[in-house]
Amino acid sequence: MNNPRFFKPLALALALGLGLSLTACRDQDGACRPDAAADAPAVALSLQRLETPFFQLKNPGEAEQFMRQHPLLARYYLQRQPGNEAALANALAQLAASPELARLKAQTATAFGDSTALRKDLGELMRRVHYYFPDFKVPQAYTYVSGFQGKDIYVSDSLLVLSLDWFAGPQASYRPDLPHYMLRRYTPDHLLPTLATTMASKYNKHELTANTTLDAMVNSGKALYFTSQVLPCTPDSLIMGFTAKEMAGVEANEGKVWGHFLEKNLLFATTPFLIQKYVSERPNVPEIDRTAPGRIGQWVGLQIVRKYMAEHPSVTLPQLMAEKNAQKLLNDSHYRPVRN
Template sequence: MNRNYAFLLIFFAFAACENKECEIDPEIAAIPMEVSIERKEVPLFESTTSGEVRAFLEGNPTLADYFLDANQYPSDSVLANQMIRLIPHLDSLQMEVDRKFGDISWLESQYVSAFQHLKYYYPAAKTPKVQTMVTGFYRDIYFSDSLLVIGLDFFIGNDSKYKPDNVPAYIARRFKPDYIVPASFFFLSDYYNKVDYGDNTLLNEMITAGKTYYFTERMVPCAPDSIIIGFSEEELREVHKNEDVVWANFVQNQLLYETEPKLINKFMGERPNVYEIGEKCPGRIGAWVGWEIVRSYMENNPKVTLQELMEEDDPKKIFTLSKYRPNPH
């Protein structure tokens, strides 16, 4: 799973919970779990020769192949030579990462809680190794069932003088330390979210996104909705205030079963605003509506488990049984 400039959402915090219930179930908190984060950027930046970098790559093959894309180079030596030339230019970036992430015990604690939730809902789930890396904004997160790699340079915050190039402000505002754990579980949801890829409707896209958000919500239950969806708090207030207007746009324009990719992208893709609905309507509004539909489905069908939800790939069934109605304002 490789996504650059990930959909950096979600914030795991016990303060500022937007009135959500943040008390963790004692049964979940009692699940044995240990997470020790390996700072892989440290030995890499201590390398002084291409041979040492090559040894690093050979000693970390999964990280090399899937986070650094070593398999796209003719040999590890070619990548090692390129990296040893790059390392001196990343020195000050690495120093800023060290200042921001000198102590990561808080991050380990957050991963412990999130993986406890995963183990609760999916007892057979593996807990992957967790590693960090600094690449000069090459990749933010890689997640598999055995390894999670975090590009810390992506998460040093908006107050840093170092930022990825050509990233709009409405996306860049998500590049903060608090997003690391929730963004990781956004990626992880792909392993559990069954999707009918033959269904090209907007509704399928909406429900798929809604299931992803709902999964993340269950893994990091104290996450504010504004961060889960990647909206500002003001944007979230506006969409709730105008939920009936948003929904009317989808219904009146018969959008739910639309299959035209460009039109679907208007409501599901990254945009500062969905002007077709209103100047204050944030991008990915269809994903937010999908999340509300999935929430309504789970509320109105209390016997459905999280596992059953994630296995359900019939968006029309979820929509129908959700009995979704927007809150009138």
């Protein structure tokens, strides 16, 4: 199985795949997915770009005032707590005065210079989430440049923080300290898919005692399916964070990939290290083939979920996300890709 020629994309699939990275507004066959929320009403979104006021801070006193003006940001993102206020204010003032961070801020501004477009894209995402989940409350949204000192994305019921420097892309002088196969997902085009998949965790129900490879695959697949529904015109390459060549490869060899899981009796394995090989971050999965991308198990989970939803068109997104039984989803999906 570990043959360097095993995972070869079909010529047509590769030709289609090469176009995936060129646009964030079409899926793999050049068209948006069906969008049940197309006519959903708009939602009110408050987006504040904090990069400019942050870099105007001149001393710890102004940093303290900045935190008082944005208490949710200070408490939940900056981790302000009783006893660390002075140290945090000093640290923020030093960051705001850093020439290196100012340079990164300028490069981030180049990558995300159109606030209107960003606000529109975020509003469209929130609008669709609200359509599917009417109890969803749009959080107060901020953009920020953290110098990689904070999370790339923080989202809760009341607060959304997008640390845009994480997603400034390869033109930036400074990048997050991550392996290349992960770093390539930190570009402007990956911001919204990453946010949407993060938001899915609020609705994605999972049985805590369900600890098989299949459970991990389907749980990830549900989150990715959520992302594909609230971002219906975003291609799978961005949702998965795969290259065009990787997308073409997995699509052309779907039956062979699935066959590997069956032949090796992997679906009901419970060894964490084994599960991580197929579902967690890795540069590739040589157990299948040296060209098979890491997290390929997540992609298979997405295919299972898509097949299930195609077989059950009356099932809603909330119903899917509430379903905890991965075995049921697999059985009822009748997922049996043909091996070429």
